[in-house]
Amino acid sequence: MLNWIKFFFTSFFSNKRSKEAVRRGYSNLFLALILALVYLCVGLIGADVLPFGKHYDNASSFKDMARSAFMYPDGVRGVDVLIEKGELKARINGEFEKALVVDTFNSEEDRQTYSRGGYQLVIDTRSADTLAEIEATCVSTDEQKMVISYEDYLTLNEVARKNFEFKLKYTGKELVLDDLSVVNYKAFVDQTNDQNKELAKDLSDKYESGDITKEQYNRGIYELYFTAYYPEITEYESTSKVPLLRNYYFHELIDNGEDKFLMVFDDCMVGSFETDGGIDVFFYGVYDSLPDGKLIEGYYGAPTRINAVDDLIIKSYKATVDLSTYIYIMNTIRLVPIVALMGIVVAMLMHSILSLKGVETCRTFGASLKVVGSYVWFSGLITAILTVVLAFILQKNLITMISLVVFFVTLLARTIVFALKQIKERKIELEKLVNSENQPTDNTEA
Numbered sequence: 001m002l003n004w005i006k007f008f009f010t011s012f013f014s015n016k017r018s019k020e021a022v023r024r025g026y027s028n029l030f031l032a033l034i035l036a037l038v039y040l041c042v043g044l045i046g047a048d049v050l051p052f053g054k055h056y057d058n059a060s061s062f063k064d065m066a067r068s069a070f071m072y073p074d075g076v077r078g079v080d081v082l083i084e085k086g087e088l089k090a091r092i093n094g095e096f097e098k099a100l101v102v103d104t105f106n107s108e109e110d111r112q113t114y115s116r117g118g119y120q121l122v123i124d125t126r127s128a129d130t131l132a133e134i135e136a137t138c139v140s141t142d143e144q145k146m147v148i149s150y151e152d153y154l155t156l157n158e159v160a161r162k163n164f165e166f167k168l169k170y171t172g173k174e175l176v177l178d179d180l181s182v183v184n185y186k187a188f189v190d191q192t193n194d195q196n197k198e199l200a201k202d203l204s205d206k207y208e209s210g211d212i213t214k215e216q217y218n219r220g221i222y223e224l225y226f227t228a229y230y231p232e233i234t235e236y237e238s239t240s241k242v243p244l245l246r247n248y249y250f251h252e253l254i255d256n257g258e259d260k261f262l263m264v265f266d267d268c269m270v271g272s273f274e275t276d277g278g279i280d281v282f283f284y285g286v287y288d289s290l291p292d293g294k295l296i297e298g299y300y301g302a303p304t305r306i307n308a309v310d311d312l313i314i315k316s317y318k319a320t321v322d323l324s325t326y327i328y329i330m331n332t333i334r335l336v337p338i339v340a341l342m343g344i345v346v347a348m349l350m351h352s353i354l355s356l357k358g359v360e361t362c363r364t365f366g367a368s369l370k371v372v373g374s375y376v377w378f379s380g381l382i383t384a385i386l387t388v389v390l391a392f393i394l395q396k397n398l399i400t401m402i403s404l405v406v407f408f409v410t411l412l413a414r415t416i417v418f419a420l421k422q423i424k425e426r427k428i429e430l431e432k433l434v435n436s437e438n439q440p441t442d443n444t445e446a
Contacts, residue, residue, distance in 0.1 A: 008032075011374035012414060015421050019361060021370040029373030036380030037339060040403060041332040043384025047391030047399045048324050052317050054392055055273075055281045056310070061117030062273035066262055067309045069102070069114045069121050071302070079123055081295045081312065086287050088266050090123050098266065100124045105253065106172055119273070122249065122263040131175035131222070132245040136230060138164035150230070166231045170248035177218040185225035192228045199224055262313075269316055280395055285316025331400070342408045346415050347372040353419055359426045375414045383407040 008028060011018040021028065056063065070079050082089045082096045089096035101123040104111040114121045136150035140163055153164055189200045200221060207217040226242045236251060237243060249263055249270075259280070262271040272282045295308050351368035354361060362368040387403040394402060 008374075012378035015418055018371050018374045018418060021374040022362060022367040024370065026366075026370065026373075029370055029376070032373050032375075032377040033336075033340065033343070035377035036383075036407070037332055037336065039377070039380035039384040040335065040339070040387075040407065041328050043387035043403060044328045044332070044400060045321075045325055046384070046388040047403075048328070048396070049318065049321055050388060051392045052281070052283065053314055055275050055279060056314060058275040058277060058279075059273045059281070060276055062119055062260075062262070062271075063310075065114070065116040065119040065121060066313060067306055068116055069123075069262075070309045070312075071305045083287055083290050083292050083295060085292065086267070086290075088125060088264065088287055090125050090264070098126050100126065103172075105258075118260050120258065120261040122261065124245075124249075124263070125266040126174065126245065128244065128246050128265065128267055129240070130245040131177070131219070132243040132248055133171040133173040133175045134243045135169040135171060137167050137169065139167050140164055168233060168236050168243060168251075170243060170245075170252050172245075172248045172252065174245055175243075177222055182218045182221050185221050189221065189224045189228055196224055196228055269313070271313070277393075279393070282396070283317050284320055285313065286319045287316055289315050289319040335404070338404065339407065342404075342411060343372055343376055344369065346408075346412050349412075350415050350419050354422060357423045357426060359419075359422045361422045371418065372411065372415055375411055375418075379407055379410040379414065382410050 007017050007020045007024070008031075011021065070081065078092070079101060080091050080096070082091075089098070090101045091097065092101060102110050102114055103122050103124070104115040104120045105122065110121075137147050138150060138153040140146040140148075142163065148164070150166070153161065153166075156164075186200055186204075190197045203212070203217055203220045203224075206212045207214065212220070223241050233241075233243065237247060246265065253261070254270075254272075259272045259282075260274065262273075263269060267286065269285045270283070271285075272280070274280050290312070295312055347365065347369040350372065351362055351365050354368070362371055383403055383406045386406050387399060390402055390406075391399055
């Protein structure tokens with residue numbers, strides 16, 4: 001057991017130890033691969049989480065915007081924040097409520113007050129399932145890109161419809177379901193098919209019996225109407241049958257190139273900023289790690305308010321570690337074929353070179369693979385450390401690719417060192433053999 005421990009944990013540093021892999025089983029290779037993947041995963045998680053505080057500290061313009069917004073930028077209009085069971089509420093004046101509090105994208109008054117250094121601020125504490133007003137259009141698939149309303153599209157014949165694609169535009173406004181609209185929606189649903197008519201009747205019965213609220217009834221009827229009238233919207237919504245207001249911010253803003261903002265919602269926050277060193281950072285945060293109560297108020301002293309703002313952002317981001325861990329574990333599993341292929345490529349390269357040089361240390365490809373495998377786990381450890389270090393100076397979207405490059409280069413470099421050493425030893429052996437054959441034979445008789 002002691003010999004195995006010495007072999008497994010010191011092979012990376014010793015050619016003598018790594019040569020032992022030739023006579024050992026493939027189980028060591030698989031164990032080393034598992035350890036390497038664990039290290040790669042830990043490195044990616046660390047690279048995602050650890051540099052954020054440093055990046056935030058080095059984002060002067062973003063910090064100025066965020067701190068000023070919650071510290072009463074003009075003396076009277078700062079935003080107060082309240083956390084209740086992981087849910088955020090905000091106010092400028094009056095009571096904490098679910099409402100759009102700040103929107104510098106669409107309000108000139110808000111922009112003048114809260115926007116700084118080119119950064120925009122949104123504080124919208126309405127529920128994530130708030131309905132959105134939309135504009136439905138159809139765009140021709142030819143070069144002209146002609147736009148028509150969805151109503152005009154429905155007047156076209158089946159052949160003409162094939163030349164158009166359905167498009168949704170979120171207006172940024174909340175859809176309010178008034179009684180007249182719901183009556184009209186239900187009338188439309190009743191005329192579609194018997195199944196929809198039965199579903200609408202079931203909703204009516206539940207509402208009349210008190211099983212559901214009026215709001216739930218109105219929403220249910222609207223969902224039936226929307227799915228019957230419009231095509232599927234899976235391109236826009238992954239968790240809802242109908243357009244949600246939250247996705248206005250993602251579809252109409254983020255997808256259209258907005259990259260300097262802080263958006264604070266009731267259940268999460270999303271931000272994007274550039275550090276003073278030019279590193280772009282996009283982040284997502286939740287409030288699970290924040291205690292209940294008022295986090296930021298204008299009555300606090302300036303240093304306390306500054307710390308409260310920083311904590312709101314940094315702790316919200318760090319609360320996503322569990323989610324990030326899950327995502328990186330899934331991504332690491334997907335990397336298994338790539339990492340395994342790297343080991344195979346390096347082993348093939350070494351086996352080819354040693355065979356050409358007549359080195360018999362690794363007579364078979366399997367032997368070469370075992371030797372390379374003895375370097376895999378420590379290459380993963382080195383990669384994890386370098387990945388975290390590089391995450392402080394590189395763009396986040398480059399980290400996964402960089403970590404794979406570092407792993408491959410480390411594994412290749414160590415293997416080259418082994419191969420060169422074996423070639424050198426083989427050359428010395430040949431020289432000794434030649435010298436011994438060239439020495440004169442002593443034929444003196446006794």
